[in-house]
Amino acid sequence: MRNIAAAGIAVALSVVIGGCGSGGSGSDKSAVTLWMYPVISDQAKNKAFWDKVEKDFEAKNPAIDVTIDQQPWDGRQEKITTALASRKGFDLVVLGPDQIPQYAEQGTLEPVDDVIAADKSGYLPNALTALTVNGKLYGVPVYQTITAPIYNKKLFADAGVSKVPETLAELKEAAPKLAAKKVAVLDYPGKPEVSLNQSFYPILWANGGSVFSPDGKSVTVNSQEGIASLQLLLDLKALGGLPENAASKGNDIEGGALAAGRSAMYHAATALNADQLGAAIGAENVGIGLPLEGTKRVAFGIPGGLVLAKHSENKDAARKLAAYIASPEVAGPLAKESGFFSARTDVTIPDQSATSKEFAKSLQYAFPGDTHPKARQVMAMVAAHVQAALIGKEDAKTALDAAAKEGNDLLASGG
Amino acid sequence: MRDRLRDPITGLLFVLPMLVLFLIFRIFPTLGAAGMSLTNWNIGGEWSFVGVDNYTRLVNDPNFWSSLQATLVYTVIYVPLVMAVSLATALLLNSIVFLRGLFRGILFLPYVTSFVFAGLIWRWIYEFDGLINGLLAKLDLGPVGFMERAELVLPALAVVSCWKGFGYSMLILLAGLKAIPGSYLEAAKVDGAGPWQRFRGITLPLLKPAIFFVLVIETISSFQVFDTIYVMTGGGPAKASYTLIYGIFERGFRFWEFGYAATWGMVLFAIVLVVSLIQRRFIGKENT
Amino acid sequence: MTMTATRPAAVRDRQATRPRRHGRRWPLYTLLAVMSLLTLGPFAAMVVVALSPRGEPTVPAQWPGSLTLDNVMQVLRASGFAEWTLNSLIYSGVSVVIILLTASMAGYAFAKKRFPGRDTMLWTFLATMMVPFQATLIPLYVLVSDLDGADTFWGLIVPTLANSQAVFLMRQFILGLPDELFDAAKVDGASELRVYWTIVVPLTKPILATLGVFVFLWHWNDFLWPLVISQSDATRTLTVGLTVLKTEEMQWSLLMSSAAVSAVPCLVVFFLLQRYLVNSIAMTGLK
Numbered sequence: 001m002r003n004i005a006a007a008g009i010a011v012a013l014s015v016v017i018g019g020c021g022s023g024g025s026g027s028d029k030s031a032v033t034l035w036m037y038p039v040i041s042d043q044a045k046n047k048a049f050w051d052k053v054e055k056d057f058e059a060k061n062p063a064i065d066v067t068i069d070q071q072p073w074d075g076r077q078e079k080i081t082t083a084l085a086s087r088k089g090f091d092l093v094v095l096g097p098d099q100i101p102q103y104a105e106q107g108t109l110e111p112v113d114d115v116i117a118a119d120k121s122g123y124l125p126n127a128l129t130a131l132t133v134n135g136k137l138y139g140v141p142v143y144q145t146i147t148a149p150i151y152n153k154k155l156f157a158d159a160g161v162s163k164v165p166e167t168l169a170e171l172k173e174a175a176p177k178l179a180a181k182k183v184a185v186l187d188y189p190g191k192p193e194v195s196l197n198q199s200f201y202p203i204l205w206a207n208g209g210s211v212f213s214p215d216g217k218s219v220t221v222n223s224q225e226g227i228a229s230l231q232l233l234l235d236l237k238a239l240g241g242l243p244e245n246a247a248s249k250g251n252d253i254e255g256g257a258l259a260a261g262r263s264a265m266y267h268a269a270t271a272l273n274a275d276q277l278g279a280a281i282g283a284e285n286v287g288i289g290l291p292l293e294g295t296k297r298v299a300f301g302i303p304g305g306l307v308l309a310k311h312s313e314n315k316d317a318a319r320k321l322a323a324y325i326a327s328p329e330v331a332g333p334l335a336k337e338s339g340f341f342s343a344r345t346d347v348t349i350p351d352q353s354a355t356s357k358e359f360a361k362s363l364q365y366a367f368p369g370d371t372h373p374k375a376r377q378v379m380a381m382v383a384a385h386v387q388a389a390l391i392g393k394e395d396a397k398t399a400l401d402a403a404a405k406e407g408n409d410l411l412a413s414g415g
Numbered sequence: 416m417r418d419r420l421r422d423p424i425t426g427l428l429f430v431l432p433m434l435v436l437f438l439i440f441r442i443f444p445t446l447g448a449a450g451m452s453l454t455n456w457n458i459g460g461e462w463s464f465v466g467v468d469n470y471t472r473l474v475n476d477p478n479f480w481s482s483l484q485a486t487l488v489y490t491v492i493y494v495p496l497v498m499a500v501s502l503a504t505a506l507l508l509n510s511i512v513f514l515r516g517l518f519r520g521i522l523f524l525p526y527v528t529s530f531v532f533a534g535l536i537w538r539w540i541y542e543f544d545g546l547i548n549g550l551l552a553k554l555d556l557g558p559v560g561f562m563e564r565a566e567l568v569l570p571a572l573a574v575v576s577c578w579k580g581f582g583y584s585m586l587i588l589l590a591g592l593k594a595i596p597g598s599y600l601e602a603a604k605v606d607g608a609g610p611w612q613r614f615r616g617i618t619l620p621l622l623k624p625a626i627f628f629v630l631v632i633e634t635i636s637s638f639q640v641f642d643t644i645y646v647m648t649g650g651g652p653a654k655a656s657y658t659l660i661y662g663i664f665e666r667g668f669r670f671w672e673f674g675y676a677a678t679w680g681m682v683l684f685a686i687v688l689v690v691s692l693i694q695r696r697f698i699g700k701e702n703t
Numbered sequence: 704m705t706m707t708a709t710r711p712a713a714v715r716d717r718q719a720t721r722p723r724r725h726g727r728r729w730p731l732y733t734l735l736a737v738m739s740l741l742t743l744g745p746f747a748a749m750v751v752v753a754l755s756p757r758g759e760p761t762v763p764a765q766w767p768g769s770l771t772l773d774n775v776m777q778v779l780r781a782s783g784f785a786e787w788t789l790n791s792l793i794y795s796g797v798s799v800v801i802i803l804l805t806a807s808m809a810g811y812a813f814a815k816k817r818f819p820g821r822d823t824m825l826w827t828f829l830a831t832m833m834v835p836f837q838a839t840l841i842p843l844y845v846l847v848s849d850l851d852g853a854d855t856f857w858g859l860i861v862p863t864l865a866n867s868q869a870v871f872l873m874r875q876f877i878l879g880l881p882d883e884l885f886d887a888a889k890v891d892g893a894s895e896l897r898v899y900w901t902i903v904v905p906l907t908k909p910i911l912a913t914l915g916v917f918v919f920l921w922h923w924n925d926f927l928w929p930l931v932i933s934q935s936d937a938t939r940t941l942t943v944g945l946t947v948l949k950t951e952e953m954q955w956s957l958l959m960s961s962a963a964v965s966a967v968p969c970l971v972v973f974f975l976l977q978r979y980l981v982n983s984i985a986m987t988g989l990k
Contacts, residue, residue: 033934038947038948038949038950041950041952043777043781043782043947043948044780044781044782047782067935069934069935070947071947072930072943072946072947072949073946073949073950073951074926074930074946074949075926075927075930075931075946077668077669078668078840078927078930078931079930079931081458081667081668081671081841082840082841082844082931083931084458085458085673085841085844085845086841086844086845086848086849088848088853089853089934102671103458103671106457106458106461106671107461108458190651191648191649191651192648192649192650192651193645193649243543244543244558244560245542245543245560245562245563247560247563247651247652248560248562248563248648248651248652252952252955253952254758254952254954254955254956255764255955259760260760260764270951270952272950272951272952273952276758276952276954279757279758279759280758280759280760376669376670377669377670380665380669384650384651384653384654384657385653387651387652387653388652388653390652391560391563391564391565391652391653393565393653394653421895422816422817422818423816423817423818423819424818425812425816425895426812426816426817426818426821427812427818429808429809429811429812429816429895429899430808430809430812430813430818430824432805432808432809433805433806433808433809433828433865433870434809434824436805436861436864436865437827437828437831437865437867439846439862439865440843440846440861440862440864440865441828441831441834441839441865441867442827442831443842443846444839444842444843444846445831445834445839445842447839447841447842447843447845447846448834448838448839448841448842451841451842504738507731507734507735508735510728510731511728511731511732511735514732516977516980518735518739519977519980520973520974520977521739521742521743522735522738522739522742523973524742524743524746525742525745526920527920527966527969527970527973528745528746528749528962528966529924529962529965529966531958531962532745532749532959532962533745535955536745536748536749539748539763545763546763578741578742583917586913586916586917586980587872587913589980590876590909590910590913590980591876593909594876594879621879624875624876624878624879625875625876627875628871628872628875631829631871632868632871635832635833638833639835639836641837660835660837663835663837663838664837667837667838667841668837673841676837676838677838679838680834680835680837680838680839681838683833683835683838684830684833684834684835684838687833688830688833691829691833
């Protein structure tokens, strides 16, 4: 129906516009398009890196014509969604595990188990689990990210706290001492645009809580552990342990309270955050720790997976390209250039920076978040209620009960 | 009037290029969205018609009603604010000669900038240690959390949008003022009319087409406010600035429920249309 | 008739303002100066941040220790910068020309011609403006890509030419032109195109200039449509291209440099068209 109408318009338009539309290339090569994102922060280096990947791969596979297009992070959602909806655009794209379940469930992606079948043991088991939906692998892991706490050591020392907090209990203990110096101990980012994976959820996980029940059929964010986690934030706030604007602030380091020395640590920072903080307060003052311990240590960290679109017309060629990018030959240099980590166990990263080495220690605690087809909807609900609690509109139990109810209603509606 | 057919034919021919563009690139996608709102289409292949299910779901969706309320409150604050500011600046600029071009250029600057930039600047201004709270502290008041208090966030956002957008309406109203023949005002002055009488009696009536235009455009833009909110609050605190268009964005591009998102879109469309028609009646058909 | 209508602006301005004295205007200038500070201040802040060394503390927290052109140079040296700028100029420039032409033609017809379905058509045009773009993005994208318009210039430009705001604006201003002008020309036997070209266009120059500025700005700063429709550097515009420089972590100095650099062409266009904005619609001679 849609296509018939479109075809009618196409005829009409071709009269109006003449031959402006571009024709097919007409070559026998199978063309593969990969949408890559600026994983390497220096644009020139990023471009050089992917140009080389393209060239090297084509040299080995003369029958395949590769295009690697660099896309911006901004508007990524809209861009990928329109491409999948209209079945045009990329063959391969980088996605995280938070987006894959829903796309996969709606049948827009192609499983890629066979790409890694040959050397499955070479990948971090965590990374593979994170990219698996209903027993099928939907992303070829090409890199791994990790978050860990970063500290302004000087502020802790000035406040008479000799050892930076490594557990949630120590965090609460330190709060009043820093508050006495007008410093918030935890730079908590409560703005709804900041993923809860980098704010509330790590605390919840550390306390042994989880957003969904193991069978994925109900939302359990209002468990004992959940309420204790939110109560911890509210206690911190009461003790002067959160910035005044915690409910609405983002997690940018530059221009933020952490860089200005008005808050002392951020519990879910990236390696780049640590470098940015170093530039602001002096690298010697930056401490990098292991994930804060509650009943356990959990660090939010996700693999970047190359995802194959179901609409791709050259799936075999795309699989070859994905396998090449995931191979140690590319994965090692990529990890070094990007400051991310390798999703493989058999790769040694040349000349890794000191910051990266510290962050790598947290990789063993990596957890990709609750991968559930409705994870994003539920996150939006929880975020609004956590924010309501932080501005004093709701107490911890009311807020999380309400969030869980909304979430369970959503799951029950099957919507 | 020599040729009765001349007007209709030339009229249609003059409209034709735009008409073709509109049919293809506006009306057709709009019909597409209207069709989508009757389906459970998401990005996957499988979908079916669900009739008015999406519309009944919408009526029972508390999110919809709270975002409608947020949108209406925002509009009620924003539209009068931006109308007053742009009309005042246009009148000011129109009544000076010396340095007029310079001032007009400076006042137009915010319209040239990006929303990201405006959002950043105004976060600095609204912060606890920002400009406004700095001034309030001197008066032993505050600090006020503009982005944290549900009752303050919409007025605060309306001010940002006004700062960013008034240059547009200002230029149009200025062009409207310029179209008023100076001789009319001179004649009124000779007759002894004061500034206020001249404004009420001559300027305002002759400016009505431009005012109507600006009013309609600003109303539409206030119903469709997105960038300011996206950059500054993300719909918070606790959904206090979660507007209809924000809901469409989230439902469509975050949750991939395109059928349901289109339903929100169609309802928003209907609301704006009704409001515009009321405005038209209010201002008077002859001026529109 | 047209002679009097296009009398130089300077003469009129002097006439309109002759009796007034500058001395009584100081409250107006004070007010304008205060407002200017409110708009200039943030701009100055943007420039300072753009010129601050990366990662070092800068305004509003404190004055930066030194200024540098590094960030601006990084933006200018971005691979693809020249191509993106050219694409943006094509996207904005072509759109300005075509929209000014088609919208003023349509506006003239809507304001001064009688034809069946006129008001319905006008209100339908207007109504499409009220449909949120987010809701029609997918159908529009599907349509254009089915027509093989993805990653082409026509696919980028043509769908954005259907601009109801432009038609509506032109119509509102042509509405104010006296009918006698057109009748007189018709009596003289001028063709319709000639009437359009020799009466409508010259008389609406200020509003055409205003509209030209707006259309240029809208297209230059447009993000969502160029983002989804262009796939590669071949058709990528500057606004979209500069966001490719952004990493996941915010870098304010780079961000502000991008904002400042991409605002420059808009300011240039504004100041180039400034002198047309000064002219008023020239009909002081008409009674």
